Amino acid sequence: MREELLTPEPIEPGEVTDEVSLRPRTLEEFVGQAELKEHLSIIIEAARQRGQAADHLLFAGPPGLGKTTLAGIVASEMGAGLHVTSGPALERGGDLASILSQLDEGDVLFIDEIHRLSRAVEEVLYPAIEDFQLDIVLG
Template sequence: GLGKTTLAQIVSKELRVSFRATSGPLLSKAGDLAAVLTTLNAKDVLFIDEIHRLNRSIEEVLYTAMEDFCLDILVGEGPSTRTLRIDLPPFTLIGATTRLGLLSAPLRDRFGIPLHLEFYSFEELVNIIKRGARVLSAEIEEDAARE
């Protein structure tokens, strides 16, 4: 992989806050997102992998959480429907995708610091394997590192 989750974990460690991870496909209903958001503490990092797979109705719930740190939940049906507003603590959202073109423009535009990660080259992967072997005090032959 590209190290997206690892990078998000490093951000939370540097900020000295808790890390919470989920993925777009797991958030299929507003209640799923609400369950995640309402368990966050102030300044926590929330990482959503495959964020491009959120359905549009979930994205709309996320917009308010990102911009206003609140959650608007519709309660009831028909003419008796009302909106319940839940205040959320401020949090950092890190969204990750390998399919940027599938991310809706309104969601993409709400992120303050977009980053693009590149895949490691073959030689970089070989160096990572060799370094890992050194850290573990393990010997590895060049051919094995390149396998």
């Protein structure tokens, strides 16, 4: 093994960038799931040709299959921002409204563990997805 990898020498500023990531950033870099990659490629290309965001996507499966990574790839391929949260972190409709109001047009919102959303958050999410508007009752 190379000696420089084993010695605890300090890293010089600029030697490593802040955004070093081992996750793939494009469909081409993503290994495996060829059929899924083909479908996503078609979805992304169609959205680009329309000049719109990709349609809503739902990635399902056990932990470790790359759902979060795929969300990042979709955002990267679309030239959009990625915002990640989790179902349990969204306790009230206002929590989701706060996140949605900060998204730029075309941004990707990935909700990990979406099956754990509360009913109150679901009631805000579904109209936001379908109609691109927030329905919040104040009072």
